[in-house]
Amino acid sequence: MNLLFVSDLDFTILYKEIAGLFKKKLDYKCDALIGGRLFYERYKNDISFRKTWYFQEICGENEKILSDMSWEKVLEEIEVYENKYGRPTLLSAALSDRTYCNLPRQDRARRVIGTYKRIESFLDENKPDFVISSGFEALPHFIFSDVCQYRKIPVFYFLCTRILNLHSSMYNQYEESSSHGINLNLEPSNESLIKAENYIEAYIKKQHKPLLEQLLPYDNYKIGFNKIYNFFRYLYRYYVTKTYANDHAYLSPIKKINFEIKNRIKRFSHKYLNYSNLPDDLENWYYFPLHVQPEYTTLIAGINAQDQIGTIISLSNSISLGEGIVVKEHPGMLGRRSKLYYKKIMALPNVRLVKPSTSTFELIRKSKGLITINGTAGMEAALIGKPVITIGNAVFNNYYNILKLKDIPRRKWAENIRSYTRGFKFNKTKLIKYVAQVFSQCNSFDFVEPQNSDAVIEKENILKIFNHINNEIKKSISDKNYGLQIIENKSYI
Template sequence: MPDKILFWLDAHLLYYCLSYYMQKKHPADYYAIIDIPDRSKNFFEQQKFVNFKKTWFYHDNITKKDQIDIRYLESFEEKYSINLWKFAINERLFYKYNQFHKFSKNEILSILEQECKLFENILHEVNPNYVIMQDAGLHHGNLFSEICKKNGIRVIIINISKFGGGCYLSEKIHTIDNLDTLDKINPRGRNIEELQKLLNKSSLSTSLMNYTNETRKSKLALIRAAFQMLFVSDNQNIKTHYSYYGRTKLHVLSNEIFSILKTKIRGNFIDKSCIQKIEDEKFVYLPLHQEPERSLLLDAPFYTNQIETTRNIAKSIPIGYVLYVKEHPTQGKSRGWRPITEYKEIMEMPNVKMIHPSVSSTELIKKSALVISIGGTASLEAAFYEKPSIMFANLGYAILPSIFKINSFDNLSNTISQALKTKINPIDLDKYVTALEDASFDFDWLGFIRKCHKRFYYDGNLVDVEIDPLNMEQFLNEEGSTLEKLADIHIQNLTTNHND
């Protein structure tokens, strides 16, 4: 029996390109769930590059309907032990962050019901051996991944390594498969200075910052994207895709103009009000997450209120310490900064100082006594500078003894006291780095996505585009060497898992 491989394809296009080269190298039955805007649909309907046995367009199966089968949703939750409201409330489109449409309870339940039935039907029909997909940034991809795992189906995602510039495959975000302890890992004898050099050579934080700065940089591409959106697109998405509800051309244009002004005003406030010098004092360092973002909404679903988290930490630190809170440096370009009222609320806390986003995170880690991160890279980077850390998300690098995982605010004060007394053992860090190096391979994920942005999406300014098959063919050929290697790594992963 050939393998049955189900791909989740989206506008990033990486997994479509990967499926093309995997099919050339690995005979199997290939299927795809396709989650793309309306204007790209024609390409996927007509394409001949990948011979999918069957495809499903996600948004074709989610329509507006009034009647809710609440009994089905209740039985679904019981069957899979999945809390659906956790997914819904933390979906950036459904609640808090959507500036174009306010979803009603019935609309949300209707979407959940239809997608749950769709996912169950697909898995029942295909019964795949493997699901290959991106780590989901929105609720529906994450929900599908969870259903697959509950059914014993192996999910394979590409993780960007936290340093070194490579990637690795695993079932769970930022978690090395089958790494439950560091006891059996043989370290490579590197001291802390050597490990720091490795981090500084290529850290994920730096790569993400560069990626954000380079994306949507071209003014010409922005003008071309605006022309396409305003004068070429028929904007069918507002009727067919719930993610586009309320996004009329006028509303999008006015929102973009308002966002530019809002970002400027908020940026001026940050420049005038935030501290740009690290004082000679004892402090705990808390970097804020970009918001909204999957590392906050999906990885730490019960700690999404960063102001409240800041307040709880401020209540829990020892009397001789100050809490340094730093805004995420990409929050401005990506999200237009936060409302000024939120910054003021943080600044009003008597033992908290708001640090300017331009201040070096590395220097803050070096001079801090403790690093606290909801689910970001700072907790891991702290270990490289012999600093203990606390983390709220359940991510793989919490396996390090110097990283304390918090499950409740109730024990935060005691955990902070314990962490402040903790000494870092470089051998543990060397072991984790060794395990990560052994699992990793050379692939520039962010660089590949940037190429897709430039080639197909007007430098990342517009994703609702028509995809030219000839352009795709040229792109597949140009990136052939990279994609063949990536396909080989996935096939090896399938084979190893199958043999196990």
């Protein structure tokens, strides 16, 4: 069995340990595409891997791809590749990357087609049986998944259920799958039903963030010794060793300082925004949490809700005259949006922007319902029996009692929202069954960037992740169709 780890940055720290277990326990051959010069240089000769490649070099990230090809020829290639990979548009590939999506049209097109060609060539030479990815949040990763799907190679990623730290499996780029993930036709065990009921009872009494989110840091603005040390290390790696010098993911130190100063000024200015108070009749208002942006969750999994203000306008025009929408900023976005952005939200007649410090759980409990693109708050609201409306692809979309607007034209949002909320009835038995299915079919472990949490690279956690991947490989060996997906364009309605 030939395994290929497509590993971005510090995920290499985790994946080299898992590859080592596959080599030791099962004698599998493990190769790695490593993203990030620093991690490639550190792990390119690690004994866990048979072969390693520098991902940016394979994709020609630092080259002008197809620069010698005429634009007329590029247009022909676009048509060929859009037909080949079954998409009405390959713009979704460009949108997967927060850097390349902003390139001029011709440069963006050349980059996308050129990357498809390079990854095809790589897979022509190296034919893995099973691919483990660290995500699809960048152009090379997104395209790698497309090419693997086209060639019938299972490309696997961990799908977080948003319940505790339980994970399922995903074989496409959209956080949804009709044939993998949670199988709602499988009856959960009695043990899982009891466990689910106890969990829901405890959660209704006291809500909490998913364990995964608790591992993520939102204090990046604090200045201390570590920040100062990291900055000087950044200077050294950029100017002396040149590790970061030719990597688009790393700004020049001058641009980075400018970026950090601007963000801190904007973050400080948030304190003086004229935030609204919570409405007295919060039970007549929907809660809409803003999402991190630009980010994969909005650019790709968010379907056509990239413009969050435009989406809020569509929603505000789709609810009753006596209703409203409460909007709250994401903690990870403080300092990253302009005042003008918030003022546009504040100007909407039936929308209120409340302080970022407002309790999310209070808003969920007391509001009429929750509307989200695909945020974790959707699962949090479902767990306490509130109406949940989603706009994009979300892992919990298959839960029985959620209104999915992604399948509905915006002109019909109003009638569907009204019908859903008026007819909504919380069925605790069905909720227990769904959560029990999650408990029965998923595995518990921590999976975030290892540099954000030491818990990820603890031996016990590594073994759990290894077992999860190994079970998926066993399924693909016994069923040659397992993990294989037809490429779909789910980025737009």
